[in-house]
Amino acid sequence: MSQTLRERALRILARRDxxxxxxxxxxxxxxxxxxxxxxxxxxLIGQGLLSDERYAxxxxxxxxxxxxxxxxxxxxxxxxxxxxxxxxxxxxGEDEFSRARQVWQRKYGFSAKPVTDPxxxxxxxxxxxxxxxxxxxxxxxxxxxxEDDR
Numbered sequence: 001m002s003q004t005l006r007e008r009a010l011r012i013l014a015r016r017d018x019x020x021x022x023x024x025x026x027x028x029x030x031x032x033x034x035x036x037x038x039x040x041x042x043x044l045i046g047q048g049l050l051s052d053e054r055y056a057x058x059x060x061x062x063x064x065x066x067x068x069x070x071x072x073x074x075x076x077x078x079x080x081x082x083x084x085x086x087x088x089x090x091x092x093g094e095d096e097f098s099r100a101r102q103v104w105q106r107k108y109g110f111s112a113k114p115v116t117d118p119x120x121x122x123x124x125x126x127x128x129x130x131x132x133x134x135x136x137x138x139x140x141x142x143x144x145x146x147e148d149d150r
Contacts, residue, residue: 021080071132
């Protein structure tokens with residue numbers, strides 16, 4: 001295993017956590033062979049320096065206050081995180097309804113009466129859907145948002 005390849009991997013990991021897939025992509029051009037790269041990645045995982053679980057947890061901690069489960073899961077899948085790891089990380093965080101409510105309240109504020117205009121309801125629903133919240137969460141939020149405040 002090339003020492004310079006290992007040093008480059010450690011420099012990359014010193015900046016922030018990466019997934020195995022991300023780090024493989026960054027190091028692929030410098031590796032002598034695929035086997036050498038896989039050996040290095042396995043070694044880094046064995047030493048606890050590279051962890052998809054840690055990456056997923058950190059990423060969710062940073063992004064969850066603004067986005068729904070669907071968007072977060074999609075972002076993690078794009079980085080090569082396994083679905084089991086994604087589900088475990090999402091389950092350990094705050095529930096989607098609470099996050100959706102916080103995002104909605106930051107955007108639209110607290111209102112004394114419910115919105116009854118279908119156009120405004122659709123606009124708010126599109127905003128929340130664009131943030132990756134599920135349709136069930138959006139319906140529940142927009143239906144009962146004002147009942148909980150009284």
